[in-house]
Amino acid sequence: MTYKYDNVYIKDTYTICGMYEKDGPLGKYFDRKYDNDLYYKQKSWEKAEIKLLKDNLKFLLKKVNLTEDDINLVISGDLENQLAASDYALREYNIPFLGIFNACATSAEGLIIGSTFIDSKKVDNCIVATVSHNMSAEKQFRNPTEYGTPKPKTATFTATGAASALLTSEKSDIKIESSTIGRVIDMGISDVNHMGAVMAPAAADTIYRHLNSLGRDPSYYDLILTGDLGIYGKNILLEYLKKQYKLDISKNYNDCGVMLYDLDKQPVLAGGSGPVCSALVNFGYILKQMKNKNLKRVLIVPTGAIFSPTMTFQKETIPAIAHAVSLEVVS
Amino acid sequence: MQKQEYKKIVDNNTPKENYLKNAIITFIAGGILGALSELLLRGYMLWLDLPRKESGVLVILTLIIIASILTGFGIFDVLVTKLKSALIIPITGFAHSMTSAALEYKHEGLVLGIGANIFKLAGTVILYGVVSVYFFGLIRLLVMGG
The missing domain is CATH 3.40.47.40 (Stage V sporulation protein AD)
Structure with a gap:
């Protein structure tokens, strides 16, 4: 897709x-x-x-x-x-x-x-x-x-x-170039306090399918940005991508949950979450960087743990999803 | 990849919680709270000339009032992050759970808001407290004869 x-x-x-x-x-x-x-x-x-x-x-x-x-x-x-x-x-x-x-x-x-x-x-x-x-x-x-x-x-x-x-549809500086719709992925994690682990496989699946179907290398993008896996989820994603898909994105990869806060000084534990976390980073910071031409091609991959507390109490594991959207500066 | 294999990757990248450190903090802070309560108990006995049992009830009431006020001012949850479970396990935790629920649901009204939700967290403690008291009472009656 x-x-x-x-x-x-x-x-x-x-x-x-x-x-x-x-x-x-x-x-x-x-x-x-x-x-x-x-x-x-x-x-x-x-x-x-x-x-x-x-x-x-x-x-x-x-x-x-x-x-x-x-x-x-x-x-x-x-x-x-x-x-x-x-x-x-x-x-x-x-x-x-x-x-x-x-x-x-x-x-x-x-x-x-x-x-x-x-x-x-x-x-x-x-x-x-x-x-x-x-x-x-x-x-x-x-x-x-x-x-x-x-x-x-x-x-x-x-x-x-x-x-x-x-x-x-009117031309401007930044174009939405392509997108990949994610699939619901559940790798058996049920810990509501470890959303990075829940969502990393969904992000990996979407990133892999996006790059694969367009025949692109990770280096095609100036930045691949998941959001919001947090500091631990970020490492899980990198290791999982390497082991499962033989894909290394570590050179141009970051995560919105880690970027939004100062993890050492603010009381946010593993990082930010919530729908607005990746939206603030992408719409607020990334697009400004693109307008200034500091970044030209960015793949944003917002990730969501689509869980219901009721189902968690009924001992279900947590499903997750990630969609990829490719943004490009129009020259 | 199998779920088991993925779990290994997760475990490799998950920081270990320092249970020992948390337990020591809880032990010391909880112990201090206990010692202060004992001092207060002695104080009530002395100042109000009360027997130990009645004085104990007053101590519990005092702790509940302090915990509730601290919850209302938004201080209690900050203390919990520092003192870990030392404030959650004693009666202060029970009072905190009720006050915080009451605060949270006050906008939904007195009946369907506060009334229906105040025992959201504390209800479990009450239910299983009553059930276990019944069974322990029964055991005591059978073993010790009352």
């Missing part, structure tokens, strides 16, 4: 980050920082998350100087039950909306769906967005936010923020 696109471009992006992301090494690349607290004058974590996305879309439209009438489609997803953050944020907008869920791989799923719509000339433009909030994710997937338990070193930290990208 690898497709090439002819006429899909990223016109612009907008990123809003929270206080922890602001203090990370990429903090200065984000358009707006909500750094006073995590409530943003809202009454609950969920409402704060809705506000993040609502504001993000508002500022994106302002940045590109368009109104909601000019946008053909919004594709968005988050971690809340029933995609609450996206659904409730989009109430405010008069734009056709598709809600999607792929956990932390949501932004890639959105880019692929959006690109396919534009490539097949069904729409001229669309916004791909995603949002996550550390506290509402904790409440959704783990324990009450104020509840403290000692966590293992492999646990990750859900990023807070919202990120969106405007895709158009």
